[in-house]
Amino acid sequence: MRPAIVALLAILHREALRFLGQRGRFIAALVRPLVWLFVFAAGFRAALGLSIIPPYQTYIPYETYIVPGLCGMILLFNGMQSSLSLVYDREMGSMRLLLTSPLPRWWLLASKLVAGAAISVLQAYAFLAIAALYGIRAPASGYLTVLPALFLSGLMLGALGLMLSSFIRQLENFAGVMNFVIFPMFFLSSALYPLWKMAEASPLLRDICAANPFTHAVELIRFALYGQFEPMALLWVLLALAIFGTVALWGYDPARGTLTRKG
């Protein structure tokens, strides 16, 4: 087997073992979207009326509408957390060890992104399973067709997190960016309300939502969950992945964060 593949598999395996060993992290990642599903969506069901919009072919309850958005929320938080761990690893040393491997740095970072996205997908599936038990079900084949959409979206959001971490010197700043990035991305998207609804309130906000890559990740997941393909959403997600990934891999510098050290 080629050394690069051996390293990729090892990084995937390590992340999977760490994930399985950290049940608290798994549960915490699920609690957030479940609260939105069971509490927020139940409360807002009556207040938010939804018309029939693709990919839905009939009226749907609000809980059904927000499930893809909450999958996106899992991917978004996980992508940011994975990147946070890259910052932490950079500070603490284990990332240093990884980077002394005789493999291209971009490959090692890309492997970390792939591993992070794979863990995000597992979490999203766990959430979909609980939603199904709650009665919010997609067509059976949708659970298969949504896989590439979840994975691509997870990669794109992980790359966004890595890009941000590449340009943030210290952890404290990253915590700030979590608030400045995650919440605006989530609320300025189609995760909680369709864009036509947003347009009624403000065409400008609708335009901002439409330019938000997270909106397109959510729509890619939404359509895929119902066995449909949304080419524009895929294009946006791929474009964002290419930009975030390139900037992140170009900008990742282990020397960053050490400028103030005494050496």
Added chain:
Amino acid sequence: MNMRDGLSVSGVSYSYGSRRALADVSFHVPPGRFCALLGPNGAGKSTLFSLLTRLFTTREGRIEVAGHDLSKSPRAALARIGVVFQQPTLDLDLTVRRNLLYFAALHGISGREAHSRSEEALDRLGMAERADEPARALNGGHRRRMEIARALIHRPSVLLLDEPTVGLDAATRVAITDHVHRLAAEDGLTVLWATHLTDEVRPADQLVILHRGQVLHDGEAGEGVTELFLKLTGAEA
């Protein structure tokens, strides 16, 4: 002995912004030699290690590992380096064996070969029976030994250790220092051991004293290392 083997540092400089951390650093460590890189805190040892492991890069100077130019052939050079960082880098949630296998895989070693090398390393450490325990269960000395064994799993020719005895008790420090001296003498490893503790240096070792980013001494340590160190670096020692 080919002078191109071992570790060569020629005219290396590095700055953090406007602050000069290393200025024209040069020395050569031949194969099988234990070289102590002695310097007070802030001398530039960790910066030099970051350059030697290519975490940092600089255009000023040249680093050769076993004859491979680190800037021109980084992959070939890195493949010949084993490194133990000052900060612990074991994954405490993984087992002892998994830590070894993970690092082997980062060097492209998998399957039977990786298992055989990890068993060999565990036997050498006398830790075969603890292979399936999480690394978290090991004490400080065992963790350091594990890190050294892990750094050797891909059979490098140069071993870099950045203050590896920090935080360890006196007996463990001596045991680890002995262990690495043996690796240099018996296995022909080129060792660069950064420290600020003069009692870790033996008379037969090569001694490089680094102070304020500059090499003040390069030669056999001999007797009276502490006196030499204090004389060259002044009160900061």
